[in-house]
Amino acid sequence: MKATQRDYAQAARKAGDKLRIFFFCGADEAGASAAVQKVVATLEAPGERLELTGAELRSDPVRLVDEARSTSLFGDARHIFARVSGEEALTALQAYCDLADNGEADEAWPIFIVATSATDKSRSAKLLIKRSDSLVAVFYPPDxxxxxxxxxxxxxxxxxxxxxxxxxxxxxxxxxxxxxxxxxxxxxxxxxxxxxxxxxxxxxxxxxxxxxxxEEDGFMPLVNAALGGEVRKLPGELRRLREVSLNPVGVALALERRAAQLASLSAKLRPGDDMQGFLKSQGVFFREHREVGDQLQRWSGGKLERLVPRLAELHRSLLSNSQMAELILSQELAQIARYAAARR
Structure with a gap:
């Protein structure tokens, strides 16, 4: 079953207990993650959450099936959540579907997958769209x-x-x-x-x-310094990151959001378009016109296609290495800024 970011909740309610797999994809990772929270809140007994990574599913595809059919530590209900990039969950989903088709997953726990860098045209989505026990929804960057x-x-x-x-x-x-x-x-x-x-x-x-x-100690000055190639400004922003204790994961989310916005805008921008007029027509906040316009000129569509999954991987690294999160983020921002600066 397929839905949009506008009607996924209605589709989930209508399907009821029939759904076992929720595959939320598209450039708006934040929107997809928020959608997971909304659907989980509607479950009669969501129970504990078991989180898996794309790397874990790729290296051990059978684990998804095992976890979905196992009981929690205290025998209570549970649901599975996986944050993946691209097709990392494909083999695991194929294994699950094979068992489900043989009637061996009727009592499985709900599975929620947020797939950055994947669309409804991906193999994972196509595997699930025609299934009555699955819901695929695409989330685009909001304005x-x-x-x-x-x-x-x-x-x-x-x-x-x-x-x-x-x-x-x-x-x-x-x-x-x-x-x-x-x-x-x-x-x-x-x-x-x-x-x-x-x-x-x-x-x-x-x-x-x-x-x-x-607003004053927010993420965007740091995001703009990195994506805008402002290598001289970046050290000061990284110092501010430490001084005001900005959340590294929050910065990574802001980076992902801006990269997804740039990817969406880049696909619509045509040679010869007036940049200010174009940004206004696309609903970009007027105070961000200068930064967004400059970044659009630095990052082409192909470069953005590689940047988006790299930022998704950064996000996962920060979540799994909380003690080193600030250092990991600083190193990645420095690399992004140097690359953007070289494209002047």
Missing amino acids: LRSVTADVRAMADAAGLRLSGNVAERIAHAAGLDVRLAQSEVDKLALYLDASPQSPKQATPEDFDVIGAST
Whole structure:
């Protein structure tokens, strides 16, 4: 079964308990991950989460089947979550489908796969699309307008009434990452002691209090220094990374988001297009026109195709090496900046 990022939740509800595999792919890794959380929340008994990596599934394809059919440590319910790149899960999915077709996976736990650098045209997606026990959904990079709408929906659910341009400011401060935006909404609701039973009005001044560190000490100056090839500026930004304790995984997510945005824009940009007019027509935030335009000129479509999976691998490395995350991130940012600078 196939769905879009707009109707995946409805498709999941309609299918009910029949679904065993959720394959969420596309350039918007953040949106796909957020979708997993939404679907898991609807499960009658989601139980504990077992996380697998693409590398683990590639080296041991049978593990997906074994984990999906095994019991948790305490005999409770569980669900499987795997973050993969491209076709890393293909062999594992084939093994699972073979067992399911023989009636040996009827009681298997739900499997959620977020596949960066994969699309509905990938072999993994094609394997699952025609199956009644699987749901494939593609997630494309959102624009400021769509994330702002998502923020308003998050605020409504949290008991917040947003005034003025607060929703847009939250979307922009989060780098169009819905997970980070949700975090900002949660902080704002906590600050105002808001709840669905006791709604509160949120003003721009309220967001100034809880959102200052996100906007002033945020991820984007570091992201822009790396992707813009600003090798002289990067050391200062890396120093700021340490001084204000920026989350390395958050920086990596912001990098992935910008790379996905550049890939989407690059596919639409035509020779001779006026850059400012093009960026405006694509809904790019006006304060980011200079940085995004410069980065589009530095990163061609082919280079971006290699950059996106590299950033996904960086993300996995940071998650599995939390003690060394800052060093790993700094080294990767330095390499990206040197490469971007060489393409002047």
